[in-house]
Amino acid sequence: MTAAVSIRGLEKRYASVHALQGIDLEIAEGEFFALLGPNGAGKTTLISILAGLTRASAGSAEIMGYDVLHKSRHARRNLGVVPQELIFDPFFSVREMLRFQSGYFGLRDNDAWIDEILDNLALTDKANTNTRLLSGGMKRRVLVAQALVHKPPVIVLDEPTAGVDVELRQTLWAFIRRLNRQGHTILLTTHYLEEAEALCNRVAMLKAGRVVALDHTANLLHSGDERRLEITLAPADQLPAILLPRLVKQEGSLHVLRLLDYADLEGILTTLRTSGVAVVGMNLRQIDLEEVFIRIMGQESDA
Numbered sequence: 001m002t003a004a005v006s007i008r009g010l011e012k013r014y015a016s017v018h019a020l021q022g023i024d025l026e027i028a029e030g031e032f033f034a035l036l037g038p039n040g041a042g043k044t045t046l047i048s049i050l051a052g053l054t055r056a057s058a059g060s061a062e063i064m065g066y067d068v069l070h071k072s073r074h075a076r077r078n079l080g081v082v083p084q085e086l087i088f089d090p091f092f093s094v095r096e097m098l099r100f101q102s103g104y105f106g107l108r109d110n111d112a113w114i115d116e117i118l119d120n121l122a123l124t125d126k127a128n129t130n131t132r133l134l135s136g137g138m139k140r141r142v143l144v145a146q147a148l149v150h151k152p153p154v155i156v157l158d159e160p161t162a163g164v165d166v167e168l169r170q171t172l173w174a175f176i177r178r179l180n181r182q183g184h185t186i187l188l189t190t191h192y193l194e195e196a197e198a199l200c201n202r203v204a205m206l207k208a209g210r211v212v213a214l215d216h217t218a219n220l221l222h223s224g225d226e227r228r229l230e231i232t233l234a235p236a237d238q239l240p241a242i243l244l245p246r247l248v249k250q251e252g253s254l255h256v257l258r259l260l261d262y263a264d265l266e267g268i269l270t271t272l273r274t275s276g277v278a279v280v281g282m283n284l285r286q287i288d289l290e291e292v293f294i295r296i297m298g299q300e301s302d303a
Contacts, residue, residue: 002065004029004154004185005050009059012045012209019045021209023059027202029153032186034196034217036293037206043189044084046206047158051081063154077105080147081156086139090132094123094142097131098149105150117145120175122168137164144172148179155179156187161195173199197221197289205296213296220292227259228291229268232281240275243268248291259284 005027012020020042027033037043048054049061052072061068066075089097095114102110118124121141126134131142144160157176161169177199180186190196196203196217203220205213213220233239233253246268249256259265265284272279 002029003027003062004031004064005033005187006062006065007046007059008061010046010049010056010061011058012042012049012054013057019209020049020056023206023209023211025204025211025214027185027187029064029185030180030183031202032180032200033188034200034203035187035189035206036193036196036203037189038297040208041206042209043206044158045209047081047156047187047189050156051079052076077150078152079154079156080150080152082144082147082158082160084159084162086136086143088131088134088139088142090130093128093130094118094134094145095127097142098145101146101149107150110149113151114145114149117148120171120178121145122171137168140164141168141172153183154185154187158189159191160188161190161192169195193290193293194288203289205293207297217289221286221289223292226287227262228285228287229257229259229265230281230283230285231255231257231272231279234278234280237277240271240277242271253280 003026005025007023007025010020010023011018023042023046035043035046045054049056050063050068052068052075055069063075064078066078068075092100095118098114098117099110102108102114115124118127121144123138123141123145126138131139134142140160147155155176160172173195176186188196188200200217202216203213204211215223228248231254233255235253239247239255243257246257246259247255248258257268259268269279
């Protein structure tokens, strides 16, 4: 079966900056895939190459089997990109923009699908509003609509929920999940790692233009086999010094401790009790993707 996205040995140099350093990735049709990394990791450069906006210095990239350089028209037809920046034409209404966007892909009489997109993104009442009159959140919804107007099999979402309200996030993810269930491949970049954890089957982590982690989300979450004990101490109490090596994070009276296995729990509670420290709240949980991300990025920095 043809991969939805295939990247082999991809490199990009800007003068002295080596933005991408031999990226190899293959994303299967129908996957919900996360591309994560700190600012400057190369995520946007990679997306720009996939979209045909930037030419790679070396290597190749394909969308649904079409090389983005040599078969650019076919590759672009199979790809929809929601960019980070709020880019819009201030002279047209939302519906007019979507009709024009349909025309760029040779689509006529596309109003039924446009209406469905508008409805799913809660834009129906803004369909005839000039785009310059929309709020920032509404403009971001329009960007999503533009990316979907030609029903691309591969959808790239580059920080789609940055700076938007909770309602839009819920509306957007419900729609994107449905598209994914229908067979669309989703490539997501986000700084909201809880979104990636909840939505994505697989995750690639980039740092300084290299892939430093690539695995199924569940495998990454269990890679350290660690748990977290969240304890809230009485206001006047302090964590005993013997437990400080386990401390991951502290926010006021809330302390997050590293827990290798459940047997550790009894020892920690005994230490707190014998030290006269009062526990007023407690929660036990697995590590999340954000903690895995921080650990992997830290390991790469040490290396």
